[in-house]
Amino acid sequence: MNIEKPNTDVSILFEKIRQLIQNSSLQAATYLNHATNHLYWSIGNYILVDLKHEVYSGYGKQILATLSQVLTDNFGKGYSYSALTRMVKIAEIYPQEMFATLSQSLSWSHFIELISINDDTKRLFYQQMCMVESWSVRVLRSKQDEMIYERTAITKQPEGIVLNSLKNVQQEIVPDLVFKNTYILDFLGLSSNYSEKDLENAIVLQLEQFILELGQGFAFLERQKRISIDSTDYYLDLLFYHRKQNRLIAIDLKLGKFKPAYKAQMELYLRYLQKHEQQEHEKTPIGLLLCSEGNTEHIELLLLGEENIKVAQYLTELPAKQWFVDKLHKAIALAKEQNT
Numbered sequence: 001m002n003i004e005k006p007n008t009d010v011s012i013l014f015e016k017i018r019q020l021i022q023n024s025s026l027q028a029a030t031y032l033n034h035a036t037n038h039l040y041w042s043i044g045n046y047i048l049v050d051l052k053h054e055v056y057s058g059y060g061k062q063i064l065a066t067l068s069q070v071l072t073d074n075f076g077k078g079y080s081y082s083a084l085t086r087m088v089k090i091a092e093i094y095p096q097e098m099f100a101t102l103s104q105s106l107s108w109s110h111f112i113e114l115i116s117i118n119d120d121t122k123r124l125f126y127q128q129m130c131m132v133e134s135w136s137v138r139v140l141r142s143k144q145d146e147m148i149y150e151r152t153a154i155t156k157q158p159e160g161i162v163l164n165s166l167k168n169v170q171q172e173i174v175p176d177l178v179f180k181n182t183y184i185l186d187f188l189g190l191s192s193n194y195s196e197k198d199l200e201n202a203i204v205l206q207l208e209q210f211i212l213e214l215g216q217g218f219a220f221l222e223r224q225k226r227i228s229i230d231s232t233d234y235y236l237d238l239l240f241y242h243r244k245q246n247r248l249i250a251i252d253l254k255l256g257k258f259k260p261a262y263k264a265q266m267e268l269y270l271r272y273l274q275k276h277e278q279q280e281h282e283k284t285p286i287g288l289l290l291c292s293e294g295n296t297e298h299i300e301l302l303l304l305g306e307e308n309i310k311v312a313q314y315l316t317e318l319p320a321k322q323w324f325v326d327k328l329h330k331a332i333a334l335a336k337e338q339n340t
Contacts, residue, residue: 037103037111044087045096055088064088089115093123105131113140121162125149128169129177133216150324151180153310173244175286175310182324183213183290183314190316199253200224200237217243225250227272236269248273248285257293258311266309290314294327 047055047064054060064084071079090111094102102111110130117123126149130140149155154162154176165174187209188202203210204223211218218240225236238251250269254262266287273285287309294313 033107034103037108038100040087040108041091041094041096041099041103043084044089044091047084047088048091086112086115102127102131107137109137110140113137117144121159121166122149124163124166125152125154128166132169132173146184147321147324148180150328151182152177153179153181153312155328156181175245178215178217178242178245179286179288179310179312180215181312182294182327183312184318185210185213185314185316186318187213188316194316196237196253196255199255203238203253214240217245218249219243221248227269229268229272234265234269239273242286245283245286246281247283248277250285250287252287252289254289254291256291258289258291262289262291262311263309270308284308286310288312292316 047067051060051063054063065081068079068081068084071084090099093115094111099111106114106127114123114127114130117126126140126144129135129143129148135143154165154174157165157176165177169177185203187206188199190198190202194202200223207220211220219242220238221241222239223237225239227234227236236250237253240249240251241247242249250266250273252262252266252269266289270285270287278285285308289309289311291311291313
């Protein structure tokens with residue numbers, strides 16, 4: 001009796017089953033993550049409701065220490081005293097409905113990292129950017145170390161505008177959340193005496209690092225973009241495109257402080273790009289003037305109301321973190337003055 005062999009490629013069958021198993025494992029992991037998040041939040045909430053204002057008192061700490069020991073004896077690791085205090089703080093900061101929504105995108109480790117940020121606006125910034133740009137916990141920590149919040153242009157705006165922009169970030173990422181007020185270019189390895197051409201050459205040689213510093217979504221298009229107007233040739237230092245902003249980004253590099261003439265020059269570049277380079281589906285181009293020295297008040301007064309020209313300082317050496325904090329406080333104070 002002849003038995004016909006099945007006409008099946010084992011490798012194809014294996015690949016189909018492998019994908020099925022992986023998809024199932026991913027779904028199980030996602031479900032487990034949501035279930036674990038909900039469990040930990042619920043434990044923290046139970047403790048809050050039960051202990052109320054006593055949760056941070058000496059009595060409350062004693063209760064948590066005893067509870068931690070009992071839970072560990074019965075259920076193993078994961079219920080240490082510090083773990084319980086984190087559950088309490090997360091439940092305190094994030095109400096149930098908000099937590100349920102956020103936990104669809106953020107892991108418990110994200111929440112642990114976020115609650116270490118005491119400033120509410122700053123925490124909201126990192127929380128929203130984690131979701132929009134899919135930051136891992138490692139990236140979140142790295143962004144905090146790099147003081148991205150203090151360096152992002154949005155922080156110069158009045159608090160109401162900042163909060164509104166952050167709350168609506170999943171519908172629209174405003175340009176001030178894309179651009180920074182300070183860029184760190186310490187990776188360029190420039191000497192103390194360098195020209196604008198030296199700076200441009202160094203950026204092109206370290207283009208990958210420069211794009212990482214610019215932020216997510218930037219794509220390099222052209223260097224020394226020739227702009228011909230009335231038989232006169234001008235040259236834009238760097239031309240980029242931003243995918244989420246869906247627009248061209250013109251970057252001009254300057255030594256020293258910002259000068260009013262730079263604004264007029266950039267406006268010329270932007271109008272040319274809008275007329276000759278902008279595609280039908282694209283938004284209006286934005287210009288970024290990178291200056292080696294900062295003069296925040298001068299810039300704010302000259303560019304008040306301008307949305308398509310950004311001015312930022314670049315540093316070729318990494319300063320102390322307090323420098324960024326002081327600069328942020330000055331920018332906030334200036335924004336308050338202008339808003340009164």
